[in-house]
Amino acid sequence: MTARAKSFGGGGPLVYGIALVTVAITLGPVIYGALGGFRSNEQIARDPASLPDPWVFSNYTAVLTNEAFWRYAVNSTVIAVVTTVVAVLLGVMAAYPLARYDFRGREALFTVFVLGLLFPAAVAIIPLFILVTRDLSLGNTWWGVALPQAAFALPLTVVILRPFLMAIPRELEEAALIDGASRVGIFWWLALPLSIPGLVTVGVLAFVASWNAYLLPLLLLQDDMRTLPLGVADYSTEHSADTAGVLAFTTIAMIPALVMFLAMQRRIVSGLQGAVKG
Amino acid sequence: MTDEGIAVPAVPVHADLATRRTMRRVAPRPVGPRWRLRLEVALFVTPALALMAVFVAWPVVSAVRMSFYRWKGFGPMDDFVGWRNYQRVLSDEVFTDAVMHNFMIVIASVIVQLPLGLLLAMLLNRRIVGQGLLRTIVFVPYVVAEVIAGVVWFQLLQPQYGVIDHLIEMVGLTPPEQGFLGTPDLALPTVFVVLTWKYLGLAVLLFLAGLQSVPDELFEAAQLDGAGWWQAQRRIALPLLGPTIRTWLFLSMIGSIQCFDMVWVLTQGGPANATTTMATYLISEGTQRHNYGIAGAASVLLFVIGFVLALVYQVFVLRRDREVLR
Numbered sequence: 001m002t003a004r005a006k007s008f009g010g011g012g013p014l015v016y017g018i019a020l021v022t023v024a025i026t027l028g029p030v031i032y033g034a035l036g037g038f039r040s041n042e043q044i045a046r047d048p049a050s051l052p053d054p055w056v057f058s059n060y061t062a063v064l065t066n067e068a069f070w071r072y073a074v075n076s077t078v079i080a081v082v083t084t085v086v087a088v089l090l091g092v093m094a095a096y097p098l099a100r101y102d103f104r105g106r107e108a109l110f111t112v113f114v115l116g117l118l119f120p121a122a123v124a125i126i127p128l129f130i131l132v133t134r135d136l137s138l139g140n141t142w143w144g145v146a147l148p149q150a151a152f153a154l155p156l157t158v159v160i161l162r163p164f165l166m167a168i169p170r171e172l173e174e175a176a177l178i179d180g181a182s183r184v185g186i187f188w189w190l191a192l193p194l195s196i197p198g199l200v201t202v203g204v205l206a207f208v209a210s211w212n213a214y215l216l217p218l219l220l221l222q223d224d225m226r227t228l229p230l231g232v233a234d235y236s237t238e239h240s241a242d243t244a245g246v247l248a249f250t251t252i253a254m255i256p257a258l259v260m261f262l263a264m265q266r267r268i269v270s271g272l273q274g275a276v277k278g
Numbered sequence: 279m280t281d282e283g284i285a286v287p288a289v290p291v292h293a294d295l296a297t298r299r300t301m302r303r304v305a306p307r308p309v310g311p312r313w314r315l316r317l318e319v320a321l322f323v324t325p326a327l328a329l330m331a332v333f334v335a336w337p338v339v340s341a342v343r344m345s346f347y348r349w350k351g352f353g354p355m356d357d358f359v360g361w362r363n364y365q366r367v368l369s370d371e372v373f374t375d376a377v378m379h380n381f382m383i384v385i386a387s388v389i390v391q392l393p394l395g396l397l398l399a400m401l402l403n404r405r406i407v408g409q410g411l412l413r414t415i416v417f418v419p420y421v422v423a424e425v426i427a428g429v430v431w432f433q434l435l436q437p438q439y440g441v442i443d444h445l446i447e448m449v450g451l452t453p454p455e456q457g458f459l460g461t462p463d464l465a466l467p468t469v470f471v472v473l474t475w476k477y478l479g480l481a482v483l484l485f486l487a488g489l490q491s492v493p494d495e496l497f498e499a500a501q502l503d504g505a506g507w508w509q510a511q512r513r514i515a516l517p518l519l520g521p522t523i524r525t526w527l528f529l530s531m532i533g534s535i536q537c538f539d540m541v542w543v544l545t546q547g548g549p550a551n552a553t554t555t556m557a558t559y560l561i562s563e564g565t566q567r568h569n570y571g572i573a574g575a576a577s578v579l580l581f582v583i584g585f586v587l588a589l590v591y592q593v594f595v596l597r598r599d600r601e602v603l604r
Contacts, residue, residue: 015401015404015406016406018397018398018401019401019402019406019408019412022398022412022416023412023415023416025475026415026416026418026419026475026479027415027418029427029430029431029434029475030418030419030422030430032430032434032441033430033433036433044439045439047444048439048440048441048443048444049441049444049445049448086329090325090326090329091326093322093323093325093326094322094323094325094326094327096322097318097319097322097323098323101315101318101319103315103316103319109323112327112330113326116330116334118581118584118585118588119334119338119581120532120536120580120581120584122536122538122556122557122560122561122577122580123338123341123577123578123580123581124334124337124338124340124341124577125337125560125561125564125577126341126344126560126564126565126570126573126574126577127336127337127338127340127341127344127574128333128337129564129565130340130351131332131333131336131337131340147329147332147333148333150329150333151329151330151332151333151334152333152334154326154329154330155330158326183315183318184318187322208421211423212422212423212424212425212426214423214424214425214538214539214542214543215538215539215557215561218542219561219565228423228426229423229425229426230425232425232426232429233425233428233429233543236429236432236433243433243436243439246429246433247430247433250426250429250430253423253426254422254423254426257421257422257423258418258421258422260421261417261418261421262414265414265417
């Protein structure tokens, strides 16, 4: 690359200006929420747009010592973990023969999963509610939310994982076959370890989707079984006068998904690209 | 061939492409008898299919069945009413308005989010300090749960006490008396602004991935020929971004049709049904009024509208990509 090419499209005052405005608008509400949690309601009422003065820590300590908050957090975590494990495990199992076996009806079977992408949870939500609460008696339980969520996460999981599994070089598989491995052995000892980046990608997607989910938990979970998004929304309506408390609650509830994203950012982005490029 | 730099897995077309390309390479020679292979396939695929059958296919079929009955949620479902639920839903102004709101969100996304996303992606693609950090920041709202973002924005938008009304007053303007979310004419645009805040990051991330797969040589060549930055973006980057833009549009469209969480948290469809969407309509009919037949008909309509839209889009728009790439 020539020195001239490097300067092409560099930053000017206008570019940095726009970037700054974008950052302000993007982070503004998040930072406002975090800072608002450090103010008292009286401070917020007096001047909605200023810094904490003095800094108040009681809102955050109130949330962190609130038993209900921890219950919601545990519910969210367990449901997200179960959803992720079920979706990734069943997903990679289904994607493996679809990627590496040669059998009649393979593409038709794959199409079933692709079609699954077209059914949003909202379409099936009312019968799903009846099915889970009445027929399966799983209403207000972790499994009752995690299993449907995993089912709705499966199509995307399979569609992303198949190209990952296809990309494993044929030569490796042949070498394993010569060494006497079975196809199932190849799945276990070759395909699974080699597709870990793909597994992490779909795992993070399923986890974050579950962690942030609202509609299904809204219908299926009550009281002590509620997840964090439900808890936040209900807290906000029940304590609408306690602005500072609501802001502290939302700020803390945001943290896990953000940390997860920041830690996995490269994996998620490159994983998604890899999925398409095969 | 497929190096179009799309970072989206959700669109069947591209997965399909990858399949076609690698099929020959991976088709393994049979090991052992055919029945053994079939058995293995069944063992691998059945758990996933079973889970989807119980929790996706069965509820969808039930929704269709439910839509032909008048049912209040208890007792046997035996009051068959034919298409009457559909007639009622389609002649209910609240529902037709909801459909319109969904489509307004679709159209507003194209008009507002597409150019904004492109502009930001192109700026981020310049060699500027802190590019990686900027990209992360722009994507932050996308990671935050829609509900949690909604609760924060609800606080920001509170009439009188909210910071947004306060800022508007500081500039010397008068904010709407009922607040942005309480004024029927302003509620939907306000919800859309919040949705844009939440989802612009995805557009930027996708477009940026597309831009970064454009070879540097192309820009260098353009520059040697005396092209300016804008010209290079318009004549080189934009055409090459075509497939990425079309893919984003597809995702955005599907998302807008299904929109629920944000609306429910911000307005619950109000004031005076000014922000209802198809999803909020079917939830309030089903869970609040226990008109399960009506809710069933509304969910079937929601699916059909989304499906037709996706199909039309696949056939007329995304097909072009496939043909070009072949």
